[in-house]
Amino acid sequence: MDVSVFGIGYVGLIQAVALADVGHRVLCVDVDAHKIEQLRHGVPPISEPGLSDLLDDNLRAGRLSFSTQASDAVAHAELLFIAVGTPPDEDGSADLSHVLDVTRQIAALMQTDRTLIIKSTVPVGTADQVRALALEELQRLGKEALRVSVVSNPEFLKEGSALADCMRPDRIVVGSDDPQVGERLGELYAPFSRSREKLMFMDNRSAELTKYAANAMLATRISFMNELANLSERLGADIEAVRRGIGADPRIGYHFIYPGCGFGGSCFPKDIRALLHSANANGMPLHLLQSVSDVNDQQRRLLFAKLTQQLGRPLEGASIAVWGLAFKPNTDDMREAPSRYLIEALWAEGASVRAYDPQAMDECRRLYGYRQDLHLCATRDDTLQDADALVICTEWKHFRVVDFALLASKLRARLIVDGRNLYDPAQVASHGLRYSGIGLRHVPARASAS
Secondary structure, eight states: OEEEEEOOSHHHHHHHHHHHHTTOEEEEEOSOHHHHHHHHTTOOSSOOTTHHHHHHHHHHHTSEEEESOHHHHHHHOSEEEEOOOOOBOTTSOBOOHHHHHHHHHHHHHOSSOEEEEEOSOOOTTHHHHHHHHHHHHHHHTTOTTOOEEEEEOOOOOOTTSHHHHHHSOSOEEEEOSOHHHHHHHHHHHGGGSSSSOOEEEEOHHHHHHHHHHHHHHHHHHHHHHHHHHHHHHHHTOOHHHHHHHHHTSTTTOSTTOOOOSOOOSSSHHHHHHHHHHHHHHTTOOOHHHHHHHHHHHHHTTHHHHHHHHHHOSOOTTOEEEEEOOSSSTTOOOOTTOHHHHHHHHHHHTTOEEEEEOSSOHHHHHHHHOSOTTEEEOSSTGGGGTTOSEEEEOSOOGGGTSOOHHHHHHHOTTOEEEETTOOSOHHHHHHTTOEEEOSSOOOOOOOOOOO
């Protein structure tokens, strides 16, 4: 089938590559000419496992192409994906201006019937708004005879495993009231639904809410565990033991019950704010979800509070090693990452930062530029040079096995603040290091055997 994708950001590019890889002919369009030129040469603008190889394979096979011209995309296919950004406005609502701009463009360029598939994360009622706008534009341009269908088709991708999620989805949600459109989407997604039926058909509004509800549930589990972790620490309990105890219950399970330093990224914070705004606008405040958001705001500042408490002295002039900048492993995305809250708080107190991340170094430099109090190091161990303490923000596998004797010899305050509970407190303490995790029982540092 012929498919066009408007917006080659994270979601649009992953979806385009996945569709091309199963045999569809996909044309992608974006206003960023530099990005399009990079993609034409097989260079993805994002870091995602497996993406570079599949991008190159499908470019060579001729199933995937890129353009800056919306007219190319509208002429290429009947099925038009809208995957542009919906950034948060100041009031927390989702900014739909890009979605609506693309809708106007498509209507102006249509010569035959088209189906608009909304892949962007959008508030409930957006599909109705898009359809009304498209029909209004068609009427204004004297093209009332043309038919436009609108489908809500939310994504459920996890950064770091997005391509695998797209190729082997848990479910494919299709919101539409048109049976013929459902058939076309069923044909499009058939290669992804062969082992079992994964397509779920529903109305547009239910599909739009499903996306927000999924992220809200996952965020709730994270904030719940983070609050329990903070209570465990106060009570002298061990949250890791508690996690194993409750996760063994099949009604709960182990997914998303790992305590840490808060969630970030491009989805959870933004989507929660948008859902809260929508609920308030409709006269039904979501008290539980507001608490989830409030807990996360506090949790992302916990590492700085722990570091300040454990050092026991002003941070001015201190040098802090930071392992992990991305909000999660296997991505270079630093949007609302806990590391940013920590680093910016350290700078505000006059401390300097020595940081390392396997993938997010360029992104960190793009965000913060060159400054005297930020040193981006070539390796994780380079961050330890003249550092007072180490703070771990991201659970990269690369950080799980370490030489604690080396850390004890390098860190002037012999302190590790671990936002991801990577280590056994007793093992760390046996090397004469002080260790502060999230919700863990305190084990006093002992004299190192070395």
